[in-house]
Amino acid sequence: MSDEFQGVDLIGDVHGCAISLCLLLDRMGYRRIDGVYQHPVRKAVFIGDIVDRGPHIREALHVVRAMVEAGQAEIIMGNHEYNLLCYLTPKADGSGYLREHTPRHQRILQQTLDQFSGHQSELDDYLDWFMQLPLFLENDRFRAVHACWHQALIDRFRAEQGSNHIDKAFLERSAVQDSFEWEVMDRLLRGTHLRLPNNEVIVSKDGFKRxxxxxxxxxxxxxxxxxxxxxxxPLPEHIARMPLNAEQRSDLLCYGPDQKLLFMGHYWCEGVPVPLTDNIACLDFSAVKYGKLVAYRLDDEKVLRKDKFVWVDVAREVGRMDTEMGC
Incomplete structure (x- = not known):
């Protein structure tokens, strides 16, 4: 962040909720000047996942990209931007795409594909822009990543890539399961996870078997x-009670309380936004499911505070308006 900005507003997963985004920016004192939302002394940071699921994906992308290109915001890549890139990028050997065209993958991306129908050149331009997005941000005050800060992977990534950005070769290698590139994208953009025991399956609220x-x-x-x-x-009670074994423990990470403030999205939280710990905040509160579009207004605090969250309650304040009109 440059010295001209006194504060940072970190904004969670937008997922095409353009009206909610405009209301949130307005609530935080940003004003649209010459087509760009800007604040006299603050800068926005978007935690990724601008695309998919919501009703106004192109409009949301326009708002965010205009801010980034005008120097009023920064953005990191979310798993949905990455998924779209892979879904639409052919493999070098011509055997298909980097992300398999399955019904499940199609369903997740369908809103984006539909809303860009007839706007192929615009979509191609956004795909080029996605390739320029960093995977993470870090400065003296805070860190930001879409799903999980994995220090060892980030250190190796920086050493090999020389920056916090991927390139076309890295993108192609990330489609090879269990490669280093695949692990980076899986951990940083999707987080840590454990396999359910005994081949059990959870059916999520959106109908996916996990x-x-x-x-x-x-x-x-x-x-x-x-x-x-x-x-x-939630986990079934009999699974929740199971003790973690040594192998499962080895798959877990621990971002300690002595580390920098960390902001992320991705996890579909519910309820009233509060810090997860003194130094970790999740900003994804299911805006596209009529939850909340959430931001954290960071100043010079060293410990996260619950009064620094601000949000738009989509169900109460926006309702069905986000399905009927643009921003």
């Missing part, structure tokens, strides 16, 4: 599976 569950990467001394689960869909 063999894994998302886990906390800040639990210091977890004993049972229920101590580390971090997702809207």
């Amino acid at each position: 063999h894994f569950f998302r886990t906390k990467f800040w639990a210091e001394s977890p004993e049972r599976m229920g101590d580390v689960v971090f997702q809207p869909d």
